Amino acid sequence: MDTVQQISPALRRRARSGLRPFVVRALVYLLLTAGCVVTLVPFLWMLGTSLKSSTEIIRLPPTLIPEQPTLQSFRTIFEDPRVPLERFFLNSTAVSVSVVALVLFTSSLAGFVFAKYQFFGKDLLFTLILATMMIPFQVTMIPMYLILVRLHLTDSLWGLVVPGATSAFGIFLMKQFIEGIPAELIDAARIDGASEFGIYTRIVLPQMGPALATLGIFQFMGTWNDYLWPLIVITTTERRTLPIMLTWYNSQHGARHDLSMAAATLVILPILIVYFLFQRWIVQGITLTGFK
Amino acid sequence: MPALRARGRLLRSQHRFAAVSLTPIMLYMMGFTLLPMVWAVVITLFRYSPTREGVFLGLGGGNPFVGLRNYLDIFSSSINGQLFRLSLKNTFIFALLVLPLNLAITLPLAVLIETVHHRLKTVFRTIYFLPTVTSLVAVSLVWGVIYNPTFGLLNLALRAVGLKGMPWLSDPKTTVLGIPLPMICLIVTYVWQDMGYNLVIFIAGLQGIPEVFHEAARVDGANSWQRFWHITVPLLRSTLTFVIVMTMLSSWQVFVIFYVMTRGGPGNLTRTLVLHIYETAFRHQEMGLAATVAMALFAIIMLTTLLQMRLLRREWEY
Amino acid sequence: MSTGSRGISRRAFLRSLICGAGGVAAATLLNGCKPAGGAQGGSTEAAVPTKVGAPAEAGTGGITLRLWSHSNPAFVKANEAAIQKWLEQRPEVQIKYEYFPYDEFIQTIQTSMAAKNEADIIEMFGSWVQSYAKGGTLSVAPDDIMSLAEARQLFYAAPLDGYVWEGKLYGFPNEYNLENGGVLVNKRMFEEAALAYPPEWESWEELVTDAKKLTRFDGETMTVAGFHYVTGDGLGFLFWEGILERGGDYFADDRVHLNLLTPQAEATTEWLVGMAQKDRVVDPMTFNPESNWVGDSFFQGLVAIGYIGPWIVPVARENHPDFADPWNYVSCPYYGEKMSFAADSGWGKVVSPNSKGIREAWEFAKFATADAANARAWNVGTGTVPALKSVAEDPTLLNDLDWLGPSLKVLPYGRYVGMLQDRDFVWYNVVATHLVEALQGQISVKEALNKMHEEANAMIDSKIG
Incomplete structure (x- = not known):
């Protein structure tokens, strides 16, 4: 019934005009719903598997839905002294939040300068920044690792934060946004005696809410889900991040699908919560920036 | 001024x-960025491992200068050359299949979603975007279990309808259109994970098309298929270019699902460039060689980006 | 609906969330800066980086050493027990223990050695040791800790030889690593097939005859593998053993390169391929190193006879606690008159030259490997074959490890596989990879041998070049 009420007015107009459009409509909804099922089934399978008991997990043929759902696998992970889960969680949070804070600061400041100041070599510098966007991380990861070795930053959370403190894309994005801030606003502040940094903090930053949110969310998700770099940099257990813990746990219990799916659920959950909270900005952000 | x-x-x-x-x-x-890039180029000229002692910045001494030998090596018939070309080929297969598959799903899907009521539109968009935000490692683990020949969901479903199960990720023989089955499986997983992103961009692009164009075409008696081809697609051209290039760029750099789900197996059939770089550098400690392979990746990405610029410039000339 | 108030409360909630996260981040990073209590700190200092390899001096003469191993749960427990015992005797030398999954373990050793912040003591696989010793990243055992001559008295040659490079001793083995001589057998399946149990095979032919009767199909799909030997480790062991027992050798005359273009290598490969393709005792498509690995599939009731080392038992008991079928580890046959096989040198302890407590590190390595009681406890905990002669020769060992008999019986016939430059590359990327391809019928036996021969030697050339 709900669906009928929610069909757009234009559609209702057309739906009244004949049977064929109605069939088409129904097909469209059927198709979209089927797509949703395909999208959701892996998540449900993950959840279902994580709720199976250790005996049910090896039953043949496998059960589709857990017959006696149990939180046994989650309990096993939480009680495993070798998996300091809250430590991994803290590490992931610390690294992601620090990177986000640094990127937002450096990108907005540099973006501001590029957008609103004239100086010699500006275009060249900006082109240079754009050029670095073309260098993929996988090409520089080997020397980057060697640099961290020389800075004694391997096996340290700083090793995850330091290389990510600036973002060429962030600067580009911020410049585009700040160019939209009227010059009169800035000139007025200058006449009122504001310092240049004061203009940045009191005039520019408050205008940047949505742009900062977008950049921040994507940077957060990117850093949170990052796998290859922490895999290379971190060795000590207590300094690992959640995605590393995931494969680490999995290869230890390769055949224990209940445990590895429970671990996957635990990693996916926080990011889903962030997603549902910030959904609007995420979708807006993509459409605005095409950022990934 | x-x-x-x-x-x-x-x-x-x-x-x-x-x-x-x-x-x-x-x-x-x-x-x-620039310093590592320069350093990467320098390293390609050495047989380099940081575990060996060098003379200056780790270079020389135990890490001798070899000139262009690393470059020659990856184009020679040696095992390094074979593995490089194999991973290059696999990466190409992957990227060139992901692209049309992704577009063939996301563009029509976006058009369909665009036609439904805006409340439901949000619901659909939220669900379809879900895999994109989740951790790729977790996604890989989940799909690994789905493909498991004995306990997996896929074979469970196939057997339920009376079909035969398959060893999805470890079957080196079965091919679909000449593409090994494990590669197909990884492509499916990747597209499932990645499509929400393009979908949202397409929806945004569609919203940018003024309704009058469609109305005008409708008045002229164009059916929905004609309208899609003659109005939607041309007007989405810049969005399409963008999506194509971004999808290509990210699929050249694919690593996690391959590392977690197959580790390049069976028999190197799913070894990709980045996996090859990682293993060469950090498992076998041949960083000079690995950096050389990375340069090839860089060249491919440069070419893709230049292509994008060329295409977009033509766009602006219209 | 008062959307306004909802918006505000949501924004307030988000703000508090962000503030909270910021606080957590700051606390975690800062916490990483100071040498945290108990844990070894000092590596996350940004402004003044301190050397990570340096153990924190705790009080007068106190020292903390780090120990790394891979994350096999039974190994972890055994090492924890050894540390516990050590601390009772040497409380001033603390040990901080960390472990990694196999793949990440190798990468971690390599990347940390480059940064010189590897652990003081590493539980390394014996067949890797020579490669690292050659690279100069391991310390030599001091003579007064143990001389090479003493070590030869104490340990079997097969495991010890992996720890010796150019006449110097680079560590002590805990384990004699072999998968030869024993197989897992599933009693229920033997009884259902009306076969004698426990089986006593005189030859491979007899084993294969049984295996054929044990194999089960559902249409074309193999549901139970009669004899599953298609594993990354197992194929290597069977391949070397087959060559040696046919009177050949896998090393070339220079003892550095490999020669796999021998009639013996070809006969062995033919035999391995035949069991899969002619006898069909295993379907290498579904049963291989990647899917249905024998260490799991046997304990999931999918395999009747499984070729794997005795170390799998504690792992399987941990990973498959609910496997109900009765099973045993029994002797498996060999080819020809006399058994002759190549063993991997096994897991043991090596010491970093960057350690600030090299002396203490070596003392711990010796404590954990050469002390009969400790060595025995470690082998019992991990279900591994002892490298220490006195432990293996003690008949009471079988009271604790009742499945170890078949392995112990064959120890005199084994020798160290030799310096392969990069053992994992030869074993997994070359031998197992191409043998699996041949077993699956993708390439011929000849092609497999050519590929193995070329690729292994190309790698060896690049390492000695």
């Missing part, structure tokens, strides 16, 4: 602010 009109003192303070805030950021950025 506005700057000339400003008073000298103010201009100086502006210059000072620009210099003081931008210089450290620029230096920092270059330190973590």
Whole structure:
């Protein structure tokens, strides 16, 4: 019934005009719903598997839905002294939040300068920044690792934060946004005696809410889900991040699908919560920036 | 020039602010992008492992200068050459299949979603985007269990309808259109994970098309298929270009699902460039060789980006 | 609906969330800066980086050493027990223990050695040791800790030889690593097939005859593998053993390169391929190193006879606690008159030259490997074959490890596989990879041998070049 009420007015107009459009409509909804099922089934399978008991997990043929759902696998992970889960969680949070804070600061400041100041070599510098966007991380990861070795930053959370403190894309994005801030606003502040940094903090930053949110969310998700770099940099257990813990746990219990799916659920959950909270900005952000 | 009109003192303070805030950021950025890039090029000229002692910056001594030998090596018939070309081929297969598959799903899906009521539109968009935000490692683990020949969902479903199960990720023989089955499986997983992103961009692009075009076409008697081909697609051209290039760029760099789900197996059939770089550098400690392979990846990405610029420029000329 | 108030409360909630996260981040990073209590700190200092390899001096003469191993749960427990015992005797030398999954373990050793912040003591696989010793990243055992001559008295040659490079001793083995001589057998399946149990095979032919009767199909799909030997480790062991027992050798005359273009290598490969393709005792498509690995599939009731080392038992008991079928580890046959096989040198302890407590590190390595009681406890905990002669020769060992008999019986016939330059590359990327391809019928036996021969030697050339 709900669906009928929610069909757009234009559609209702057309739906009244004949049977064929109605069939088409129904097909469209059927198709979209089927797509949703395909999208959701892996998540449900993950959840279902994580709720199976250790005996049910090896039953043949496998059960589709857990017959006696149990939180046994989650309990096993939480009680495993070798998996300091809250430590991994803290590490992931610390690294992601620090990177986000640094990127937002450096990108907005540099973006501001590029957008609103004239100086010699500006275009060249900006082109240079754009050029670095073309260098993929996988090409520089080997020397980057060697640099961290020389800075004694391997096996340290700083090793995850330091290389990510600036973002060429962030600067580009911020410049585009700040160019939209009227010059009169800035000139007025200058006449009122504001310092240049004061203009940045009191005039520019408050205008940047949505742009900062977008950049921040994507940077957060990117850093949170990052796998290859922490895999290379971190060795000590207590300094690992959640995605590393995931494969680490999995290869230890390769055949224990209940445990590895429970671990996957635990990693996916926080990011889903962030997603549902910030959904609007995420979708807006993509459409605005095409950022990934 | 506005700057000339400003008073000298103010201009100086502006210059000072620009210099003081931008210089450290620029230096920092270059330190973590250009410097590694230059270093990467230098390393390709050495047989290099940081575990061996060098003379200067780890180079020389135990890590001898080999000139262009690493480059020759990856184009020779040696095992390194074979593995490089194999991973290059696999990466190409992957990227060239992901692209049409992704577009064939996301563009029509976006058009369909665009036609439904906006409340439901949000619901659909939220669900379809879900896999994109989740951790790729977790996604890989989940799909690994789905493909499991004995306990997996896929074979469970196939057997339920009376079909035969398959060893999805470890079958080196079965091919679909000449593509090994494990590669197909990884492509499916990747597209499932990645499509929400393009979908959202397409929806945004579609919203940018003024309704009058469709109305006009409808008045002219065009059916929905004709409208899709003759109005939607041409007007989405810049969005399409963008999506194509971004999808290509990210599929050249694919790593996690391959590392977690197959580790390049069976028999190197799913070894990709980045997996090959990682293993060569950090498992076998041949960093000079690995950096050389990375240069090939860089070249491919440069070409893709230049292609994008060329296409977009033509776009602007319209 | 008062959307306004909802918006505000949501924004307030988000703000508090962000503030909270910021606080957590700051606390975690800062916490990483100071040498945290108990844990070894000092590596996350940004402004003044301290050397990570340096153990924190705790009080007068106190020292903390780090120990790394891979994350096999039974190994972890055994090492924890050894540390516990050590601390009772040497409380001033603390040990901080960390472990990694196999793949990440190798990468971690390599990347940390480059940064010189590897652990003081590493539980390394014996067949890797020579490669690292050659690279100069391991310390030599001091003579007064143990001389090479003493070590030869104490340990079997097969495991010890992996720890010796150019006449110097680079560590002590805990384990004699072999998968030869024993197989897992599933009693229920033997009884259902009306076969004698426990089986006593005189030859491979007899084993294969049984295996054929044990194999089960559902249409074309193999549901139970009669004899599953298609594993990354197992194929290597069977391949070397087959060559040696046919009177050949896999090393070339220079003892550095490999020669796999021998009639013996070809006969062995033919035999391995035949069991899969002619006898069909295993379907290498579904039963291989990647899917249905024998260490799991046997304990999931999918395999009747499984070729794997005795170390799998504690792992399987941990990973498959609910496997109900009765099973045993029994002797498996060999080819020809006399058994002759190549063993991997096994897991043991090596010491980093960057350690600030090299002396203490070596003392711990000796404590954990050469002390009979400790060595025995470690082998019992991990279900591994002892490298220490006195432990293996003690008949009471079988009271604790009742499945170890078949392995112990064959120890005199084994020798160290030799310096392969990069053992994992030869074993997994070359031998197992191409043998699996041949077993699956993708390439011929000849092609497999050519590929193995070329690729292994190309790698060896690049390492000695």
